[in-house]
Amino acid sequence: MNKNDLKVISFLAYKNISKSKATFFVIVAVMAMSFLSITFFAAIIDGLGYEFEEGMIRGLTGHLMIEPSADSRYLENADSMVGKIKKIPEVVGVSKRVEASAVATHKTIQLGVPIFFVNPDDERQVSRFSESVVLGDYLSRKDNAELIIGTDLVEAYTREDDAKKSLDVTVGDTIQLSFSNGMVKEYKIKGIFKTGSQFSDNNILINYDDYEDIFHESDVASAILVALPSRGREEEFTRKIIDLGVTDQINPWQSKMGKVKQFIGSLQITNTITGVVGLFTAFATIYIIIFINVTNKRKQIGILKAVGIKKEIILGSYVLQSLIYGVAGVVIGIIAMQGLIALLTVYPLSMPIGNVVPILTTNRLVTTAITLILASIVQGSSPRKKRRTTIS
Amino acid sequence: MNKVIISAKKVERIYSNGIVRTYALKDVSVDIQQGEFVAIMGPSGSGKSTLLHQLGLLDNPTNGSILIDGEDVVQLSDDTRTRFRLEKLGYVFQSYNLIPELTALENVYITPMARGMPEEEYTAKAKEMLTKVGLGDRMDHYPSELSGGQQQRVSIARALVNKPKILFADEPTANLDSDSSADTIRLFRQLNKEIGQTIVMVTHEENEGKQADRIIWIKDGIIDKAKK
Numbered sequence: 001m002n003k004n005d006l007k008v009i010s011f012l013a014y015k016n017i018s019k020s021k022a023t024f025f026v027i028v029a030v031m032a033m034s035f036l037s038i039t040f041f042a043a044i045i046d047g048l049g050y051e052f053e054e055g056m057i058r059g060l061t062g063h064l065m066i067e068p069s070a071d072s073r074y075l076e077n078a079d080s081m082v083g084k085i086k087k088i089p090e091v092v093g094v095s096k097r098v099e100a101s102a103v104a105t106h107k108t109i110q111l112g113v114p115i116f117f118v119n120p121d122d123e124r125q126v127s128r129f130s131e132s133v134v135l136g137d138y139l140s141r142k143d144n145a146e147l148i149i150g151t152d153l154v155e156a157y158t159r160e161d162d163a164k165k166s167l168d169v170t171v172g173d174t175i176q177l178s179f180s181n182g183m184v185k186e187y188k189i190k191g192i193f194k195t196g197s198q199f200s201d202n203n204i205l206i207n208y209d210d211y212e213d214i215f216h217e218s219d220v221a222s223a224i225l226v227a228l229p230s231r232g233r234e235e236e237f238t239r240k241i242i243d244l245g246v247t248d249q250i251n252p253w254q255s256k257m258g259k260v261k262q263f264i265g266s267l268q269i270t271n272t273i274t275g276v277v278g279l280f281t282a283f284a285t286i287y288i289i290i291f292i293n294v295t296n297k298r299k300q301i302g303i304l305k306a307v308g309i310k311k312e313i314i315l316g317s318y319v320l321q322s323l324i325y326g327v328a329g330v331v332i333g334i335i336a337m338q339g340l341i342a343l344l345t346v347y348p349l350s351m352p353i354g355n356v357v358p359i360l361t362t363n364r365l366v367t368t369a370i371t372l373i374l375a376s377i378v379q380g381s382s383p384r385k386k387r388r389t390t391i392s
Numbered sequence: 393m394n395k396v397i398i399s400a401k402k403v404e405r406i407y408s409n410g411i412v413r414t415y416a417l418k419d420v421s422v423d424i425q426q427g428e429f430v431a432i433m434g435p436s437g438s439g440k441s442t443l444l445h446q447l448g449l450l451d452n453p454t455n456g457s458i459l460i461d462g463e464d465v466v467q468l469s470d471d472t473r474t475r476f477r478l479e480k481l482g483y484v485f486q487s488y489n490l491i492p493e494l495t496a497l498e499n500v501y502i503t504p505m506a507r508g509m510p511e512e513e514y515t516a517k518a519k520e521m522l523t524k525v526g527l528g529d530r531m532d533h534y535p536s537e538l539s540g541g542q543q544q545r546v547s548i549a550r551a552l553v554n555k556p557k558i559l560f561a562d563e564p565t566a567n568l569d570s571d572s573s574a575d576t577i578r579l580f581r582q583l584n585k586e587i588g589q590t591i592v593m594v595t596h597e598e599n600e601g602k603q604a605d606r607i608i609w610i611k612d613g614i615i616d617k618a619k620k
Binding site for chain 1: 450476477478489491493498505508
């Protein structure tokens with residue numbers, strides 16, 4: 001094939017597309033919708049998985065979770081460790097926590113509740129509790145005998161069919177907490193929070209200073225949570241923390257996922273399967289559309305062959321047309337998808353686990369785009385089978 | 393005497409459908425001289441168009457030989473036959489067979505464009521041919537915007553733009569009214585007389601056949617020697 005052949009190919013392809021604008025728009029629309037149908041659902045599933053993980057990271061683990069070694073109950077000199085880690089450039093936040101449990105009593109209802117004793121100010125940088133208060137206020141360093149409680153523990157926010165016990169309380173009410181060391185203290189509910197994560201909303205948060213009053217221990221922590229600028233940098237910052245002389249366990253969030261990891265793994269497998277099925281469906285749809293388009297042009301193909309146009313030129317013009325359909329469809333699909341994502345970023349999908357924003361990974365975008373474009377090129381070369389058509 | 397430009401010897405075209413073999417052409421031999429205007433005539437289904445397709449390299453004979461301008465065209469590869477058609481032959485079909493997405497001008501210059509002619513040259517040649525066939529003012533119209541007669545004239549211009557050695561016309565007036573038909577045949581006669589264009593035309597209209605230098609009669613796939 002020479003330069004002149006390419007010129008004729010481009011000319012025929014351009015004329016076919018520009019004269020049949022309706023066909024062009026229909027085929028491109030089908031391509032774009034095929035792209036959207038494959039990527040949108042997958043992006044929601046990816047977003048769902050991401051939100052599950054975020055619920056853990058922003059509620060329980062941080063990006064890094066420093067925990068005591070096997071022979072220790074607590075991290076010692078927690079404040080000093082927090083201070084040192086805060087000084088590492090790009091660290092977003094560091095917060096110490098002491099985890100405890102208590103029996104909460106209100107009127108006649110008693111239930112066991114997990115409690116985080118936290119520094120409210122540090123906690124703002126690491127978790128989403130502070131931004132998830134739905135009623136009342138978040139904690140402050142000055143609070144004494146006040147707490148914030150997750151919606152999973154509050155009757156007004158639980159579902160009717162939920163068998164778990166909950167407290168019929170609201171902001172301003174008082175509940176009694178009985179701790180493991182026998183201490184009993186009354187707390188006023190300062191705020192109710194709902195992060196959307198089942199791993200967080202069944203907790204109570206209390207100012208760290210109260211832990212010192214109740215258990216007479218200070219400067220200790222069950223864990224120190226570290227928030228990083230983004231995921232994927234856990235190893236980098238682990239090395240920096242080790243360089244500070246920290247000898248305790250530094251666990252990345254991935255190692256703390258537990259059963260969530262299995263669930264997300266299952267989601268991803270499902271996503272892959274539906275993605276493959278979606279690609280096959282799109283392939284078949286594109287095949288039919290372009291096959292019909294080419295079949296309708298059989299006479300044109302025969303005429304061109306009869307008057308002496310090379311089969312490579314005829315085939316090339318159809319492949320080029322199909323390539324244009326494929327690329328245009330994918331580009332419009334990407335633009336539409338980005339628009340949807342932008343819209344859903346502002347107005348996220350409200351799901352039981354939280355607000356879900358679709359995530360279109362680069363891998364999925366590129367794989368889908370290439371597959372659809374290849375499908376259209378393959379179908380565009382179907383006139384090869386018709387080259388023996390003669391004018392009758 | 394002019395040289396023989398088409399020489400077909402014992403040409404057969406057999407269509408097989410499993411066990412059944414249909415002889416569309418049987419033992420057909422014909423010579424056509426350069427500059428001759430030949431009409432091929434016969435009843436429906438006699439094999440007129442089949443013969444034209446063999447001579448015009450639009451189909452391959454099952455048996456026999458065909459020499460065009462001294463070249464054995466039966467042995468040519470598909471690609472070489474395509475090139476041969478592009479450079480040496482021209483076609484006018486019953487149903488015009490213009491490309492609907494191309495204007496009249498583009499339909500005419502597509503073949504010289506494919507031959508690698510520079511743009512200015514092929515555009516000028518196409519305009520010249522369209523003017524010659526009386527369509528100088530309709531060059532930018534699409535086939536859907538032209539009458540049947542006008543479309544056929546575009547088809548003739550397309551066939552002639554490359555100055556083919558032979559012009560093949562398969563019932564060129566079948567879809568035209570009587571005035572357009574007469575104009576078409578008159579144009580063929582004019583081309584034959586003025587530039588010595590070799591024309592092989594299939595028709596079932598006797599008055600059109602009489603416009604040719606010679607009529608080849610076909611019946612049931614063989615030359616009807618009785619009507620020479």
